[in-house]
Amino acid sequence: MGRFEIGSYEMSMEKLNKKSLNRSPRIARFRAGWAIYRQNLLGKIGLTLLVIFALMALCSFIPPLIDPMYQPMTGVDPDIAKSTGPSLRHWLGTDFMGRDILSQLLAGARVAFMVGVSAAFMSIVIGTTIGMIAGYMGKFVDTLLMRLADMIMVMPTLLVVLILSALFGQLNIWIIVLIIALFRWPGVSRVIRAQTLSLKQRPFIEAAKVAGASHMRIIFRHIMPNVLPLAFLYMTFRVTSAIIIEAALAFLGFGDPSTVSWGMMLQWVWKTGHMFKAPYWLLPPGICISLITLSFYMLGRAMDEVLDPRLRKEAETG
Template sequence: YLPLSITYGYDWGDSPGIQSTVVVGTNTNEIIGYSRADGKMVYDKYFVVSNPSLKDYKLQALYPTNGGIIFAYATLGDRSLVALINPSKGTVQSNGTFYNVLEGALNSIPTYDVGSSRYITSTTAGDVYLLQPNMVINQTFSIIGGMKTPINGLGNILSYTAQMGYYYGTITNSGQLYIQETIGTNIAPLPPGKYPSENTYILGTDAYGRDIWTWLVYGSRAELVVGIVAALSSVLLGTFLGLISGFYGGWVDSLIMRITDIFLSLPGLVIMLILAASLGPNIWNIIFVIAILSWSGITRIIRAQVLSLKTRAFIDAARISGASKYRLMMVHIFPNVLPLTFLYMSFGVSGAIITEASLAFLGMGDPHAVTWGMMLQYLWTTGHVLDAPWWLLPPGITITLLSLAFYLVGRAFDEVINPRLRRR
């Protein structure tokens, strides 16, 4: 075997504080202890935890931490296993439950903060973990870029971590400094700056020194993606179910309508919060949640239109001429409900944008995504709602204007497809 790392442990016997054991980690997942007095092997243990599903993790390094306890680090794919090792035995602390799995590989030396009793480390996923002495995650911070760099772009990997009493500082490889509190509170390195504030940012900066204008511009991409994809998904689903329900009728119609009634009766925002919390803070999960709870209204409208079209003379003529049910539905009926589909998709985009902003503001947004809702969420959590209008107003105004724009497009569609609304 080849040694991966060597660290010093403490003898927990009659003479605490005496460094008497040298602990070696190997590339064969062994943890070996040697006596400093005579160099003889004290123990030879395999690095194992109580969960058998984690047996394939490969030991990467050992780090000395508080009181001589050893912080072990192993990897499997893009995940890390961290555990505390008793240096006098070479085994995982307690009954083998002092471990946890983190996203990404460790890219900073684990540090123990005595004041808050927290282990601090970071991973290549761009996250800083605060771990309790039993390896339970106390808090996770996402290191996010700023200034003129996209927040979810490159340069967000932590390269160094150091603690200062109850605080710790982190420096990204893009040269940005973050200071945060080890008990789980973000501490801004600088107060938010307004324009003119002797800086180069036309809309000022937030509490993390990030350019509001850059965030606003990059956030528009996510808002358009969420709005269009969520609206398109819900409208396609609603149109398909409305076509099936209205065309076939009978028990198919009854079943689809009862399911539609159930979805219409659900408290939308509450269910969205529950689903978003269950699925996790990901932008695509948010799109899925919005789409799956927004199709019921369009289903009823399309069904009503199909029921009306089925009785028209041109449908009877097509049926008499031998057209199949599929051809009747897709060639003769569907093109006539398509304008309604576009109309309600325009309205749906506005609703999806507002819904995403609401979920993000309530803490269910994707912390790695650049959205206007996350701008408002950071504004709220940092406590600058009342004293930073240059931070509050831009996302609020842009959400309103973009939603209004799609609503007006929908109204224009409505005038085109509804003869009674056309101007004479």
């Protein structure tokens, strides 16, 4: 019986909220969402970590300006030709040929963001578009697109990239990003399709149809703004998986050799046999990979709660 009270109460609350807010729904929703987000511990931790990583990525431009030997890829300390532990000159030590680990770590943050966000963004754009079209058009278009999605979904991304790089030699980092994006959209499109299917039944879509709106107009003007929050949520999860795939590729030796990524750093540790000898070199990139994926994941979980009221704890109703 409790359900009814809460339900009717929420409705009356909604009405009141609606009257007093005089902003665009996006801003209003953002504010309301932020209020809920702020109460989420995981979300707060995730966001803090991400801010730290973002600062690291921004700072990656500083060391090379101080001294060219801090160039993460090409800069070598003229006095050091082997891996050394932390010192005043090299806060985290140097690698096997005397390059500064800290500046490599900072550059790695930049690469991680670049790879993660751009791959995720591309896969979201593809996935959302395909999901909306499949859901809205239905019938044969839907079947065709979803079978395609199924086929791609069952292909192991890592393996395909390995085979491709075996065929074409070393891959450029942007090609890797593109491949990750092309293989990671089906999950997104499934979710967006489901959302579109339910939106399609809503009267405001029918009203647009009766007004004479074309399919394109309905999809991009009426459906898209309503699925975007969900798409952004999935983007955070996609970032995580893109970073992990890139790190794994680099570690296995199939990364872009001209880019310093955390996976690449790990590969150097391993290849030069410092795995168990130089914790100052092994740990930072390892911890960073774990933490950045974890923080994107936590961000996603918290956003999930903002978007899906069912996941919220009861406490917030008051």
